Amino acid sequence: MAVLTPYRNGRAGRRFRPLSLLFLLAYAALTGVLVALLPPQLMFIVALPLIAGVALILWLLPDGGHVPDKLLATLLVVWIAANCLWPNYLSLDLPGLPWINPPRIVVFALLVISLIAYSSSSTMRAELAAGMRSIPLLNAAFWVFWTMTLLTIPLSSSPPFSLNKWINNQIFWTLMFVLAVWLCVRPGIMERIVRVLVWSAILISCLAIYEYHIQMVPWMNSIPSWLKVDESLLGRVLGSQGRAGTDLYRARSTFNVSLTFAEYLAIVYPFIIHLTITSRGWVRKGLLIAGLLAVLAGMYLSGARSGMIGFFMSVMLYGGFAAFRHWKLKRDSLIGVSLLAMLPVGGAIFLALSLAWRRLYVMIYGGGQHAASSEARTEQWSMGIPKVLSNPVGHGPGTSGDVLGYFSPGGLGTIDTYYLSLLLEYGFVGFAAFVLLFGGQFFWGLKMYLKAPEGEEALVGPATIALLNFFVIKSVLSSEFNMPLAFVFLGMVFAVAVRQRARDGLAVPGRTPAPYGALPAA
Numbered sequence: 001m002a003v004l005t006p007y008r009n010g011r012a013g014r015r016f017r018p019l020s021l022l023f024l025l026a027y028a029a030l031t032g033v034l035v036a037l038l039p040p041q042l043m044f045i046v047a048l049p050l051i052a053g054v055a056l057i058l059w060l061l062p063d064g065g066h067v068p069d070k071l072l073a074t075l076l077v078v079w080i081a082a083n084c085l086w087p088n089y090l091s092l093d094l095p096g097l098p099w100i101n102p103p104r105i106v107v108f109a110l111l112v113i114s115l116i117a118y119s120s121s122s123t124m125r126a127e128l129a130a131g132m133r134s135i136p137l138l139n140a141a142f143w144v145f146w147t148m149t150l151l152t153i154p155l156s157s158s159p160p161f162s163l164n165k166w167i168n169n170q171i172f173w174t175l176m177f178v179l180a181v182w183l184c185v186r187p188g189i190m191e192r193i194v195r196v197l198v199w200s201a202i203l204i205s206c207l208a209i210y211e212y213h214i215q216m217v218p219w220m221n222s223i224p225s226w227l228k229v230d231e232s233l234l235g236r237v238l239g240s241q242g243r244a245g246t247d248l249y250r251a252r253s254t255f256n257v258s259l260t261f262a263e264y265l266a267i268v269y270p271f272i273i274h275l276t277i278t279s280r281g282w283v284r285k286g287l288l289i290a291g292l293l294a295v296l297a298g299m300y301l302s303g304a305r306s307g308m309i310g311f312f313m314s315v316m317l318y319g320g321f322a323a324f325r326h327w328k329l330k331r332d333s334l335i336g337v338s339l340l341a342m343l344p345v346g347g348a349i350f351l352a353l354s355l356a357w358r359r360l361y362v363m364i365y366g367g368g369q370h371a372a373s374s375e376a377r378t379e380q381w382s383m384g385i386p387k388v389l390s391n392p393v394g395h396g397p398g399t400s401g402d403v404l405g406y407f408s409p410g411g412l413g414t415i416d417t418y419y420l421s422l423l424l425e426y427g428f429v430g431f432a433a434f435v436l437l438f439g440g441q442f443f444w445g446l447k448m449y450l451k452a453p454e455g456e457e458a459l460v461g462p463a464t465i466a467l468l469n470f471f472v473i474k475s476v477l478s479s480e481f482n483m484p485l486a487f488v489f490l491g492m493v494f495a496v497a498v499r500q501r502a503r504d505g506l507a508v509p510g511r512t513p514a515p516y517g518a519l520p521a522a
Contacts, residue, residue, distance in 0.1 A: 027049070031046055034046045042160050045160075058115055058116065058119035058120075059119065061116070061119050061120040062120065063120060063121065063122050064120040064121060066121070067117060067121045067123055067124050068113060068117055069182075069183060069186060071113060072110065072113060072114060072117065072179060072183060073183050073186070073189045073192070075106055075109055075110045075113070076110065076176075076179055076180070076183060076193070076488075077192050077193055077196050078106050079103060079106040079107055079110060080193060080196050080197060080200075080485070080488070081196045081200050082102045082103040082106055083103045083484070083485075084197075084200040084201070084204060084254065084264070085200055085203070085204065085254060086101060086102050086103055086254065087219075087237075087254045087255070087256075088101060088103065088256065089229065089230070089233055089234060089237050089256060090223060090227040090229075091104075091227065091229045092226065092227065092229075093229040093230075099229055107171060107172070110175065110179070111171055111175060114175060114179060124182065127182060127185070128178060128181065128182045130498065131181040131182055131185060131494055131495060131498050132178070132181060132494065134494050134495075134497035134498045134501060135441075135444050135493070135494055135497050137436070137440070138436070138437055138440060138441060138444065138490075138493075138494070139494075141433045141434075141436040141437040141440065142177070142433075142437055144429065144430075144433040145426070145430055145433035145434050145437060146174065148394060148426040148427065148429050148430035148433065149166055149169060149397055149425075149426060149430065150166065151393075152393065152394040152395065152396045152397065152425065152426055152427065152430070153166055153396055153397065154396075155391070155393060155394060155395060155396050156395060156396025156397070156398075156399050157395070157396070157399060157402065157403075158396075158399070159396070161398060161399075162396035162397045162398055162399060165397040165398035166397045169397065172483070172484045173483060173484060173487050174487075176484045176485075176487045176488050176491070177487035177488070177490060177491050178491070179491070180193075180487070180488045180489075180490070180491020180492055180494075180495065181491040181494045181495055181498075182491075182495075183491075183495075184491060184492050184495030184496075185495045185498050185499055185502075187456060188456070190456050190459050190492055190495070191456050191459070193488070193492075194271050194274075194275070194459055194462075195275075197268050197271055198268065198271050198272050198275055198288075198291070199291075201264070201265055201268040201269075201272065201291075201295055201298075202272070202291035202294055202295060204253040204254050204255075204261075204298070205253070205265065205291075205294040205295045205297065205298030206294050207253045207254065208251035208252070208253040208261070208297075208298040208301055208302070209251075209294065209297055209298065209301065211251050211252075211253060212249060212251045212301045215249050216238075217238050217252070220238050237252075237256045237257075248303060250301070250302055250303035250304070251298065251301040251302050251303075252302065253298065255481070256481070257479065257481075258302040258303060258304055259302070259304050259306065259477050259479065260477070260479045260481040260482060261298070261302050261304075261307075262298075262299050262302040262304035262306050262307030262310070263304075263306055263307070263310070263470070263473050263477055263479070263481075263482050264481075264482050264485070265295050265298050265299045265302075265307055265310070266299065266306060266307050266309070266310020266311065266313075266314070266469045266470075266473060267310065267466040267467075267469050267470050267473075267482065267485065267486070267489070268295070268466065269295060269299075269310060269311060269314040269466075269469075270314045270317075270318055270461075270462035270463075270465040270466045270469070271459070271462045271463075271466065272288065272291060272292055272295060273292065273314060273315070273318050273462065274318070274458070274459065274461065274462040275288055276288040276289055276291075276292055277322070278454075278458070296311060299311055305476070306473040306476055306477055309469075309472065309473070310469040310472075310473060313465070313468065313469050313472065314465055314466075314469060317465045317468065318461070318462065318465055321446065321449060321461050321464075321465065322461075324450065325449060325450050325461070328450050328451075329450075376406075376408070376414075376416055377416045377417055377476070379406070380404060380406050380415060380416060380417065380420060381417070381420060383404060383405070383406055384404050384420045384423070384424060387403055387404065387424060388420075388423045388424060388427075388428075391427070392427050392428050393427040393429075394423075394424070394425050394426040394427035394429075394430055395424055395425060396425060397425055397426075398425070399424070399425055400415055400420070400421040400424040400425045400478075401413040401414070401415060403424050404420070404424060414478075415478040416476065416477070416478060417474070417475055417476060417477070417478055418474035418475070418477060418478045418479075418480075419431065419474060419475060420478070421478045422434055437490070438467055438470065438471045438474075438486065438490070439468075439471050441464065441467055441490060441493050442464055442467070442468055444493065444497065445460050445461070445463065445464025445467070445493050446461075446464060448460045448493070448496050448497060448500055449461035449464065451500070452496065452500070457496050457499060457500070459492065459496075460492065460493055460496040463489045463492045463493055464493065466486075466489050467486060467489050467490060467493070470482070470486045470489075
């Protein structure tokens with residue numbers, strides 16, 4: 001009513017009512033024809049007038065002042081849990097609609113409420129702008145990457161497909177990032193996210209152990225027909241995923257592929273280590289220690305080197321981070337100095353073991369069973385570099401597989417490294433921005449971890465390690481399934497920067513006094 005009050009329906013409006021009705025009938029008829037004739041990837045054309053109308057309504061909304069931060073935080077936490085625990089290949093497929101499952105329902109609610117809140121709250125807009133500017137260089141890298149994903153759409157061989165992919169990325173990448181930046185400034189929300197991540201990872205790892213024991217996904221023979229959206233996809237997901245030349249079963253738990261399952265566990269593992277070390281109470285600590293072992297078993301049973309690399313990186317980097325932090329905060333303590341002195345010795349011993357112990361060598365560097373993957377990756381780079389050089393700006397979102405044209409022995413188009421996908425889709429500029437964003441955050445995260453007080457702010461340490469694990473694993477895995485979670489972790493890093501600036505009384509670059517000031521309680 002606050003929007004419609006200035007407008008009155010006079011005589012002129014009543015005259016045009018029949019014409020308006022005819023226009024609506026014609027529009028409805030045209031929409032029906034387009035829905036019937038257009039392929040699914042072009043269905044967004046039908047939605048454009050509706051999207052424009054919704055955007056106009058959001059623009060007209062008055063500043064309500066109320067910010068539903070608690071509701072948005074709850075939805076974000078629920079989505080993180082649902083995205084991990086619910087297999088996304090179990091969905092309801094209704095004609096004319098995308099697949100419907102619990103994670104997507106939560107994301108839809110998250111998107112709608114976020115848009116309404118952003119449009120009707122100047123407070124949220126100011127706080128979000130301040131949060132994004134808390135690390136200026138990484139903020140610039142994010143917007144350069146975002147711009148390249150948009151500018152390359154017209155260069156795509158299939159612009160409608162690339163536009164559809166770009167819209168999905170805004171929901172699952174950009175939305176998750178900006179919400180994490182804005183929400184995690186508030187005390188308690190980061191801890192809620194981390195607790196859900198940790199216990200969800202432990203649960204699906206226990207499922208993976210049982211799955212490996214029975215050599216099949218536990219619910220494989222119990223899926224109701226109305227959740228079987230794609231029989232061919234189910235066949236690939238639930239069938240054998242063993243390496244070429246081997247029949248070794250590879251656990252995947254609730255994930256489509258064992259590789260993405262291992263990646264998920266690898267980027268959550270630093271948080272499990274952190275909670276295990278910092279938690280109080282022997283019962284809780286004992287459960288977390290058991291969880292550490294369960295998640296390690298899950299990574300091992302996935303048969304993915306990326307999981308084991310993530311495990312070793314998590315242990316060594318967290319040990320180094322913690323030792324350096326202890327020495328920095330307590331210079332007169334011998335513990336920090338001793339731990340720092342042990343780091344190079346431990347690193348040398350680990351390197352010697354990895355070279356001398358065959359099983360450890362295979363876990364990290366690979367063996368004969370990994371030769372096919374390594375050769376495929378080498379061949380893909382040799383095929384991809386000329387195509388990158390032929391169009392250094394990029395071929396558009398979602399086009400890397402078609403542009404590269406590499407097929408596995410099973411006849412499926414595939415790419416085994418995300419960095420080649422980045423170069424093909426977003427060119428050298430987009431690739432450099434991504435590397436700076438996810439690789440460069442390490443320096444800011446480490447600096448903030450060293451001066452963070454005990455408690456929630458110290459979570460920036462495991463978040464930084466998790467992102468570094470993600471950054472390394474992307475060199476051998478092109479799947480984007482865990483990308484939304486990586487953007488949530490990146491948002492945590494930005495949020496801790498805001499909190500430390502607010503505590504130190506510093507203004508966020510580009511703004512005078514920091515809008516957060518007194519941070520609200522969770």
